[in-house]
Amino acid sequence: MLGLSRVPRRLLWFGLGAFLVACLSVLDMFLPRPWDGVLLAADRELLLVKGVVPGTGGALAGIKAGDRIVGVGRAIVRSPGEVARLLATWRGEKVPYLILRDGKLLELEVRLSTRRLSTPLFLYAAFTGFFFFAVGFFVLVSRPDDAPAGPARVFFILCTLFMLFLVCRLRPASYGFFDGVVLTTGTLSLLALPAAFLHFFLIFPRRQVFSFATSPTGFLADLQRFVNTSPHFFTLLYALPPLTYAVSTAGSRLMGWKLRFLSGAPVASWVLMGDYLVLGLLALLRSLLRAEDARQRRQMGTVFAGTVVGVVPFLLFAVVIPTMSDTEASLAWAVLSFGAVPVAFAYAIVRFQLLDVRVVVRRSLLYTLTTASVTAIYALTLTAANALARHQGLVQSRYFPVLFALLVVALFDPLRRRIQGPVDRFFFRDMVDARKALEELSEALTREFSVARLEDWLTRRLSEIMHLAWVVLYRVEGHRLVASQRRGGLPVELSSERALVRELRDRGGPLRLAQLEGLSLLDEGTASFLAAAREAGARLFVPLVASGELYAFLVVGPKLSDEEVSREELQLLRTVANQGAVGFENARFLAEHTRQMELEKELDIARQVQFSLIPERIVAPAPWRVAARCVPAYQVGGDFYDVLPNSRGECQALVLGDVAGKSVAGAMLMVAAREALRAEAMNATDPARLLSEVNRRLYRRERRMVLALAYLLLCPGGELRYCLAGQPPPLVRRRRGEVEELPMPAFRLPLGALAEAQWDEVRVQLEPGDLVLVYSDGLSDAQGSDGQALGLGPLREVFAAAPSDVEEAVAHVIGFVQQFSGGRKAFDDITVMAVSWEGKA
Incomplete structure (x- = not known):
């Protein structure tokens, strides 16, 4: 709940609203309703018959594809909602339908039956959609401090749109009013889903940087800057699908364009969706090929395999075949493969801690079982002793259970306290180490003002506590930053005028190497330094900033376990950096005070010399x-x-x-x-x-x-x-x-x-x-x-x-x-x- 409280309210309301709409869509499919077997075309407001289910009342009455329903129950109808209300209130086995066919009006008697519209295919689509939402919600709550346009939040929006698309757009159609609302919601999700898909894979695991030429100038330079740095680039991605939909529908109604619709949307929208999905897969493939180490390649490889298995059949059966053969019967086959996508993400999250989500299900379960065992001892001891006392007739007072419970608490509470410490240390060793590190740092800062000792603590000791392969500290000395030690290909010093140094000073918190990739375009010094850090296996950059001034920054290498640094560990590094910066500030103040005292002493000597003249x-x-x-x-x-x-x-x-x-x-x-x-x-x-x-x-x-x-x-x-x-x-x-x-x-x-x-x-x-x-x-x-x-x-x-x-x-x-x-x-x-x-x- 703590993570949930830090999630933006608008994002939570969006997810809650989408979840409720999806739930109502599923519920609507299970409500019994009168059914004539008629399937409406994409433009449902025209009440144009797309097809009729064989053996149903509509088929036996002679309704055919291409007919248009004009009246029901001797009343003129103009919308599916009116049809639904008339059928719900009709009394009788047969209902007269007024049909417009080839310019002629026909009245047909249709026998109604009662049916629930849910199908196994829809249930599978709904399950897949809710699975998407659960994975996205878990990531969002696990990373509440993600940037406003960071991967975790975009991933949650993507999963929510997948849920709306699968549950609301791919459901069987009915005459009901709510059916129109749900299908409209599904259509809107169809317009936003491909852009969110492409958006996510352009910034996951880090924002991709594209170079169109070695030294671009003019239009190419502006285009490269727009694609790599401008937030309006993603705005354009999201604006294209609704613009395509609006132009297509407006052209069909106002200019008489002949358009084909596929599952409630123009074919042009589905083609654009296919293009976005292909581009998203290519972006994901590019990230896989540019992965920094074996662990990240395993992460990206799992996601890529699952996404390909889920998306490629969808592209084939939901976009290519329907648009070429003018049929959407194959849409059902596309849904079957889509479940591989959330499964791949869920596996990568659990197995490889994808998106920096620390999964502690096993530890939490064991911890809960251990603490529950201690609690059970309380209860069993209390129950057994009370039953024994009652059975033997030792105590007849009604206050005995209360007094005995207090006695048990007094005896077992020290035991619980003794057990709780080892349990915490065993199951949550990282948190114990974090507390230990903070205590050591506080003691070091209170008794040490030596820069050399501070550097040693922030490199060697921090590596030991957090089980890091290495840590290198770059300390500010005038107009440059000098490394505390040599490490691989990392430069010995770095100019303080580099874009990297300015970014670290302004951001003031731990940054992953991937978050700094965009700075490579700003100056060559930063680009070469980041390339050397990537080659050395660096994971994080942690600035030490106090009073708005950068004193040093840490380059943090990988963990010895090859795991990703967790959110709790990032918070620890932030705290350590803040206190380390205070330590450097105190050391500088002490040095300045010492120099000031020496200067005053020298000035006093100079005063004596001057006044002697x-x-x-x-x-x-x-x-x-x-x-x-x-x-x-x-x-x-x-x-x-x-x-x-x-x-x-x-x-x-x-x-x-x-x-x-x-x-x-x-x-x-x-x-x-x-x-x-x-x-x-x-x-x-x-x-x-x-x-x-x-x-x-x-x-x-x-x-x-x-x-x-x-x-x-x-x-x-x-x-x-x-x-x-x-x-x-x-x-x-x-x-x-x-x-x-x-x-x-x-x-x-x-x-x-x-x-x-x-x-x-x-x-x-x-x-x-x-x-x-x-x-x-x-x-x-x-x-x-x-x-x-x-x-x-x-x-x-x-x-x-x-x-x-x-x-x-x-x-x-x-x-x-x-x-x-x-x-x-x-x-x-x-x-x-x-x-x-x-x-x-």
Whole structure:
């Protein structure tokens, strides 16, 4: 019932409705009814006589083939239903029939008899039809998770149509209203049956792939793609039979075409049915010839032999001979051979587990007998003890049976529990192994994060538990997947860009090799890999997917018993794959965490090295005072400040730089820029020349290094000389308290931006108590909690409120920015330098 609950409702209603119609058709054949011996032609609404059974009332009255029944019981009739109602209510032995023959009306007296229309041939057809339905229903319930257009569901539809065709279309005709409904249902099944037959053998055991040319182009390429991949191909197959029927009947009625009918359908429909059956047999033969191993060949060979035995005589006696000789008397012979088809399928299902249906009838029977024996011991012990006690008169209380039953349960329940375990392990060993495998996997995942151990469990240990010949794991490493071991002709690695890898990632569940055959048309790498897997005997591909990412996939070989992998085992593999994927994900997270910790340790070392290059304090010549601080956005950064050697000893040279880049890359560039500055500062005679030389060293066409720089010279008498190369203008707070920007140089391009550039020097005279703020753009661009930048206006206000001491002024500005950011990670490196001249006016 669990499998039945997962079957689509529409499919169940279709099967139930068809089964009820078939049952009513059989029941109708056993109901007694008045019978005149007249057999109607295919177009029953015309009430045209096709023939008369010898010795019946119609034959004795003189009714002949070709007559048309116009009236019955002195009433005009227009349909078989009206004839049935009149005959059912007629009182008397003879009924007057009004017959139209050769343009003349004749009245004939017909003696009615009572008869049941069932015949041995019909009973055989009905039995064969219900056998078809039983086999199809068993497969459907056994494989409820089959794809919407998978073999199991198409097989069920095919078997149901066979039942309707045999039970409803090939039954003896009567006048009854229900007879018309049943025959119409049979005709509809006749239209859909050949398409379902061909459809099934085109996808069983896997969808067949046809190649019309080595490298098809144009129309051939479109046709090949349509036949192999388009779902509309099967829609066209199903549409052709009803279209043929509609055109034939419409042509006969509207255009006067002269058509011959065979058992209620135009001959053209029967010819098309024959064509479909032949194509289905050819598709089945192609699958047999392309079978991958001996077991599959035995499966396909049994089905092919039974289908040929059943279908070929049907084609001969039901299609070829009737259409050629204008008679359908041979139709009965066709039905006799048809029983071989369901018998062949039933045998293949039981013997070879065809369609992946695991038949456990023998095990289930033995299991039931064993558990029933334990139950019988309960009952016999209880009955015998109760009878003995009553017979001996030991106990007269009416509560004794209840109390004794409780005692027996208390004594035998431990025994039952002890027996139940070995019984389960003996009869359902696979399920016990499955539970054991899941327990082992759970333990492995909780204590192991080693990729090598996970690979070993998913290959060697899984092979042992599921009794597999071999399992190969392909693990993702960058843009390729590498095999855990060599196996036959399987490639050692596979590109992650292949269609096979994308399909496994998207599907996320175990897939049989046959389900992936269509991917061979998409790229050559996938085609060669699938060919190698087929040659090695692979059965399944099991992807390991977690959080939408493919970590690996398993290529599963055959079982040692050469049995097919059951549905329960597929579910086990799915569970193992899911937990294995989680294991690989955990292992990757652990590796990434380890690398992150190592990186943080290395960054901490780099931070120490970088800050060892930046002076902790700047000792300026009195009466100058300087303080600076660098706050990187990451552990290390590209901002720096330094004291440079100056060839003119009367002034002290300071720089504040900002390299384009952050984190490790910015730190490396910062070291290179600092060394270039210090090297050129030894020989430069003025700031403009210094910047030109450094620019030449930093500029590279293939890999440029851009440096924003503020160069300051603290000279005697309070003169401040500076050059700017891409840095914002310094701010000065006068002794009187107002804040203003220092003049910007005319040339201030960042260093390294162009091969040739020039810079000019600005000179400013400071007064005692003036405080200058030099900073990188990370200060004015700092973002608040609302994402807005600080800007120059608020920065001037902050600077205006800063203390006069340079150390305290730097701390005040940095503290405000950190408060303004609200604890958010800094957007850019921030460097601040405060300079004051405390000399006399």
